[in-house]
Amino acid sequence: MEILGFALRRLLVAVPVLLVSTFLIFLTVAGSGDPLTELRERQPPVPPETITAEEVRLGLDQPVLERYGDWLTGVVRGDFGPSVNRNASIAVEIGTRLGVTMRFVLVAMLVAAVLAILVGVVSAVRQYSWLDYLFTSAGFLFLAMPSFWLAILLKQGGIQFNRATGTETFYMIGDRSVPPPPTFLAQLADVAGHMILPTVTLVLIHFAVWSRFQRSSMLEVLNSDYVRLATAKGLPRRTVLRKYALRTALTPLITVIALDFTAVFAGAVITETVFQWRGMGDYLLSSINARDVNAVMAWLLVAALAVMVFNLVADILYAALDPRIRHVR
Amino acid sequence: MTRIKGARIRYGAALAAVAVLAGCGTTEGTGDGQTVATGMQAGQLDANKSEVRDGGTVTYSVDVDVKNWNILHATGDVFGYRQILNPVLPHAMISMPDFTMAKNDALLLDAKVVKESPQTVEYTIRPEATWSDGTPITADDFKYTWQVQDPKQCPTCQPATTAGYDQVASVTGGDGRTVTVTFKKTYQPWRLMFPYLLPAHVAAKHGDLAASFNDYFTTTVPTWSGGPYLIEQHVPNQSVTMKKNPTWYGEGPRLDQLIFRILTDERQAVTAMANNEIQVVVPRPTLDLVEQLRGIGNVTTMMASGLLYEHLDVNTAHPALSDQALRRAIFTAVDRQAVIDKTIGQFSADTKPLGNRNFMPGQKLEGVDAYTDNVTGKGLGGGQVDAAKKILTDAGYTIGNDGLTDPKGKPVPTLRMRYSKGNQMRLDTSVLVQNQLKQLGITLQLQETDSLGTTVNTGDFDLIVFGTNLDVIPTATAQSVFGSKGTHTGYKDSELDGWLSDAAETLDPKQVVELLNKVDERISDKAVTLPLYQTPTLLAYRNDLGNVRVNPTRFGTSYNAQEWGVKNGG
Numbered sequence: 001m002e003i004l005g006f007a008l009r010r011l012l013v014a015v016p017v018l019l020v021s022t023f024l025i026f027l028t029v030a031g032s033g034d035p036l037t038e039l040r041e042r043q044p045p046v047p048p049e050t051i052t053a054e055e056v057r058l059g060l061d062q063p064v065l066e067r068y069g070d071w072l073t074g075v076v077r078g079d080f081g082p083s084v085n086r087n088a089s090i091a092v093e094i095g096t097r098l099g100v101t102m103r104f105v106l107v108a109m110l111v112a113a114v115l116a117i118l119v120g121v122v123s124a125v126r127q128y129s130w131l132d133y134l135f136t137s138a139g140f141l142f143l144a145m146p147s148f149w150l151a152i153l154l155k156q157g158g159i160q161f162n163r164a165t166g167t168e169t170f171y172m173i174g175d176r177s178v179p180p181p182p183t184f185l186a187q188l189a190d191v192a193g194h195m196i197l198p199t200v201t202l203v204l205i206h207f208a209v210w211s212r213f214q215r216s217s218m219l220e221v222l223n224s225d226y227v228r229l230a231t232a233k234g235l236p237r238r239t240v241l242r243k244y245a246l247r248t249a250l251t252p253l254i255t256v257i258a259l260d261f262t263a264v265f266a267g268a269v270i271t272e273t274v275f276q277w278r279g280m281g282d283y284l285l286s287s288i289n290a291r292d293v294n295a296v297m298a299w300l301l302v303a304a305l306a307v308m309v310f311n312l313v314a315d316i317l318y319a320a321l322d323p324r325i326r327h328v329r
Numbered sequence: 330m331t332r333i334k335g336a337r338i339r340y341g342a343a344l345a346a347v348a349v350l351a352g353c354g355t356t357e358g359t360g361d362g363q364t365v366a367t368g369m370q371a372g373q374l375d376a377n378k379s380e381v382r383d384g385g386t387v388t389y390s391v392d393v394d395v396k397n398w399n400i401l402h403a404t405g406d407v408f409g410y411r412q413i414l415n416p417v418l419p420h421a422m423i424s425m426p427d428f429t430m431a432k433n434d435a436l437l438l439d440a441k442v443v444k445e446s447p448q449t450v451e452y453t454i455r456p457e458a459t460w461s462d463g464t465p466i467t468a469d470d471f472k473y474t475w476q477v478q479d480p481k482q483c484p485t486c487q488p489a490t491t492a493g494y495d496q497v498a499s500v501t502g503g504d505g506r507t508v509t510v511t512f513k514k515t516y517q518p519w520r521l522m523f524p525y526l527l528p529a530h531v532a533a534k535h536g537d538l539a540a541s542f543n544d545y546f547t548t549t550v551p552t553w554s555g556g557p558y559l560i561e562q563h564v565p566n567q568s569v570t571m572k573k574n575p576t577w578y579g580e581g582p583r584l585d586q587l588i589f590r591i592l593t594d595e596r597q598a599v600t601a602m603a604n605n606e607i608q609v610v611v612p613r614p615t616l617d618l619v620e621q622l623r624g625i626g627n628v629t630t631m632m633a634s635g636l637l638y639e640h641l642d643v644n645t646a647h648p649a650l651s652d653q654a655l656r657r658a659i660f661t662a663v664d665r666q667a668v669i670d671k672t673i674g675q676f677s678a679d680t681k682p683l684g685n686r687n688f689m690p691g692q693k694l695e696g697v698d699a700y701t702d703n704v705t706g707k708g709l710g711g712g713q714v715d716a717a718k719k720i721l722t723d724a725g726y727t728i729g730n731d732g733l734t735d736p737k738g739k740p741v742p743t744l745r746m747r748y749s750k751g752n753q754m755r756l757d758t759s760v761l762v763q764n765q766l767k768q769l770g771i772t773l774q775l776q777e778t779d780s781l782g783t784t785v786n787t788g789d790f791d792l793i794v795f796g797t798n799l800d801v802i803p804t805a806t807a808q809s810v811f812g813s814k815g816t817h818t819g820y821k822d823s824e825l826d827g828w829l830s831d832a833a834e835t836l837d838p839k840q841v842v843e844l845l846n847k848v849d850e851r852i853s854d855k856a857v858t859l860p861l862y863q864t865p866t867l868l869a870y871r872n873d874l875g876n877v878r879v880n881p882t883r884f885g886t887s888y889n890a891q892e893w894g895v896k897n898g899g
Binding site for chain 1 (some may be wrong): 397490564
C-alpha cells in the first residue's frame with residue numbers, strides 16, 4: 001500500500017508537468033515554419049482555393065492558442081488531429097512505428113544489460129587484471145564513439161563480410177527484405193540479418209556506460225564491511241559474490257537502466273536513420289521536416305509518457321528496495 | 330527468382346574509408362567503372378540504350394512513401410509519387426530527357442492540332458489500349474481528367490494545377506477512341522496537358538467528380554493500371570511492389586518485378602547500392618554523395634542538367650533598388666563563375682553560368698533552337714567590379730569608406746538577402762554575393778527563411794536566391810513569374826505582358842521562342858533577376874541494367890520503366 005500511494009503521488013505530480021511541456025512544445029513546433037511551404041512554392045502555382053482548403057484542414061487559419069486547445073481536447077478523445085500527409089493517420093503511424101522501434105530497443109537493452117553486468121562484475125572482481133584493462137579500454141572506446149559513426153563502421157564490416165563469404169548475412173536498410181524470402185526459416189534469418197547491426201550499435205553504446213557503472217558499484221560493495229565480514233566468516237567466495245555483493249550492487253544499475261530507457265529511445269533516432277528502420281525516430285525526423293505539428297506532438301507525447309512511466313518504474317524499484325525512500329514525506 | 334544478385338560487389342577497403350570519412354565531411358572515391366556525363370548537357374534519349382532480356386527484379390529507391398495516390402491532386406503532385414505511379418498510369422504526353430514533350434506512342438496513334446481557331450486538338454487512341462480490368466481507354470478518361478482540373482467543371486476539386494484545363498471548352502469522343510479537345514482560346518502549351526489519365530469508369534463508382542477525385546483516388550492504392558505494371562503490394566513506409574500488367578498494350582515490360590523501396594535518407598543509398606539492396610537511385614547531388622557513388626565499382630553514375638535553375642532576384646519595389654542603375658551594378662559585380670566554383674562546381678566541374686531564364690542550353694521547342702544567352706553579353710554576372718563601379722559613379726553614386734551613397738546624398742541602406750533555411754548551397758551563394766557586393770560599398774544582411782513560398786509571394790526580401798523549375802514548354806511559367814499579375818519582384822511592364830500573352834496564344838514555335846527571348850532580354854536589361862546555374866540531376870544504377878537513364882524533367886527516371894531490364898549477358 002505504501003508503494004501504491006507513492007506511485008499515485010508521483011503520477012499526480014507528472015500530470016501538470018506533462019501539460020506545461022506539451023504547451024511549450026506546441027508553441028515551439030507551430031512557430032517553426034509553414035507546413036504548406038512546398039505547396040506555395042510549386043510551379044505552376046497551386047490554385048489558391050486548394051491552399052486555403054489545406055489551411056482550414058490543418059487548422060492553420062486559427063490562432064495558435066485555439067489550435068492547442070483543439071489539439072488537447074482531441075488527444076483526450078484519442079484523436080491526434082490531422083497530419084500534413086493528407087491520408088496518414090497519426091495514431092496508426094505511431095502504433096506501427098512504436099512496435100518497430102521497441103523490437104530492437106528492448107532486445108538491445110536486454111543484451112546490453114546482461115553484458116554490462118557480466119563485464120562489470122568480472123572487472124570489479126579481477127580489478128587491475130588484464131581482463132579489467134581490456135574491458136575498461138573497450139568501454140571507453142565505445143563511450144567515445146558517436147552512434148552514427150559506429151553504425152557506419154558496422155555497415156562497412158557487414159558489407160565486407162557478405163562479400164568475403166558470398167552470402168547475404170547482413171542487410172543495410174530496413175527491417176526485412178522486399179519481397180520476403182519464400183520459406184519461414186529463410187524469413188527468420190532475413191529478419192535477424194536486418195536486426196543484428198542496428199541492435200549491436202545500440203548495445204555497444206549502452207553496454208559501455210552500464211558496465212562502467214556496474215564495475216564501480218560492485219567495487220563499492222566488495223569493499224563494504226558486511227561483505228568483508230561474510231568472507232571472514234568463511235563463506236564460499238561464490239556465495240559471497242552472488243548472494244551478498246551482486247544483489248546489492250545490482251540495485252543502482254536497475255535504476256539507471258530504467259532511467260536510461262529514454263536515452264536508448266533517443267539513440268534509436270540516429271540508428272534508425274542510418275539503417276532506415278521505419279520506427280519512431282524516423283517518424284520524428286520526417287515529421288519535423290514536413291513541419292507536421294500534430295505528428296511531432298504525438299511523438300513527443302509518447303516519448304514524454306515513456307519518460308514518466310520509466311521514471312516511475314525507477315522510483316518504485318528504488319522505493320521497493322530501499323525503505324528510506326518510501327517513508328520520505 | 331532471377332534477382333540481380335550475381336557476383337557479389339567488388340567493394341574495396343577504399344569505400345569503407347570513404348564512408349567512414351564521410352561522417353567527418355571528407356570524401357575520396359576510387360572512380361572504378363564509372364560513366365559520368367561530361368559537361369552539363371540535357372539528358373540523352375539514347376543514353377544506356379541496350380538490348381535487355383526478360384525477367385529479373387529491380388529495386389528503385391525513392392525518398393517518400395506515397396501518402397496520396399492521386400498525383401493530379403495538389404498534395405499528390407510529388408516527384409517521388411510520380412516515380413512510383415509512372416508505370417501504372419497511362420500518359421497521353423510524356424516529357425522526354427532532351428526537354429521535349431512527346432506523344433506516348435504506346436497509347437496514342439496521333440496527337441495534333443486539327444484546327445487553329447478555335448484551337449482543336451485531336452488525340453487518336455490505339456484500339457488495343459485498355460485498363461487492366463479490360464475496359465478500353467477512351468475519350469471518357471480524357472473528359473474526366475479535364476473536368477477534375479477545371480474549376481468551372483468541378484469547383485471543389487483540389488488539383489495541383491488548372492493550367493490549360495481551365496481554357497478547355499469541351500472534350501468529346503466520336504467513336505470513343507478519337508478524342509477532340511476544343512479550347513476557348515488558343516493555348517500554346519497544349520502538349521503539357523494530359524500527362525496522366527485517370528480511369529473514368531472507376532471514378533463513376535465512387536461518387537461525383539469531387540468525391541472521386543479528392544477522396545477515392547487520393548486514399549486508394551490503385552488496384553487497376555493503364556500502364557506496363559500493376560501494383561501487387563504496398564507496405565506502408567517500406568515499399569511498393571509491382572508485377573507486369575497482363576493487359577499492357579505496349580512493348581515490354583521486361584522485368585518480372587519492379588520494386589520501389591522507401592529510403593528517406595539518401596546518404597544511406599551508398600551502402601544499400603554497394604550491398605545490392607537497391608539497384609537504382611536518383612538522389613539530390615551533393616559532393617559527398619557523388620564521390621561515394623562513383624566509388625562503387627559496379628555502379629554507373631550519370632549527371633545531366635535539368636530544368637531547375639538557381640537565380641538571384643531583386644525586389645524592385647525597394648526604395649533603393651527601384652533604381653535600375655543600382656540593380657545593374659549589383660548584377661554586374663556578381664561573379665557567377667566564382668559562385669559555381671565554390672558550390673555546385675565541386676561535383677559538377679563543367680557547370681557554366683546560365684544565360685536564359687526560360688530555356689535551357691540545348692533546348693528546342695518543336696525543333697526550333699530556343700536557347701540564347703541573354704545575360705552574359707549584357708555584362709551581367711561576370712564579376713566586373715570596375716564596370717559596376719563605373720555604372721554607379723555615372724549615375725551619381727559615391728563609393729566611400731562608409732559605404733555607398735546615392736545621388737541625393739543618402740546612404741544606401743543595408744539590404745536583406747534571403748535564402749532557404751537548411752539549404753547550404755544557397756547560404757554559400759549568399760555569402761559569396763555578400764562579399765562580392767562589399768566592393769561596391771553595399772552591405773547585405775543575410776536572413777534565412779523557412780517559408781520560401783510566402784517570402785517570395787509577399788515580396789518579403791530585398792535580394793533573394795532560390796530555384797525555379799521550368800516546364801519543357803515554359804510559356805505558362807514565364808507568365809506566372811514575369812507577368813505583371815504574378816510578379817514577385819515588383820517589376821511590371823505592359824509591353825512585356827503583351828509578349829507573354831502573345832506567346833501563350835500562338836502555335837508557331839518560332840514566334841514563341843522569339844517572344845520569350847524578348848521577355849528574357851528585357852528582364853536582363855532591367856536587371857530584375859540574374860540566372861546563376863542549372864541544378865544537375867544525378868542517377869546511379871547497377872552496370873548490368875539497360876535503358877535506365879536520366880530524365881531531368883518532371884517525369885523523372887521511371888518514365889520508361891517498361892524498357893528497363895537486365896542487359897543481355899548481364
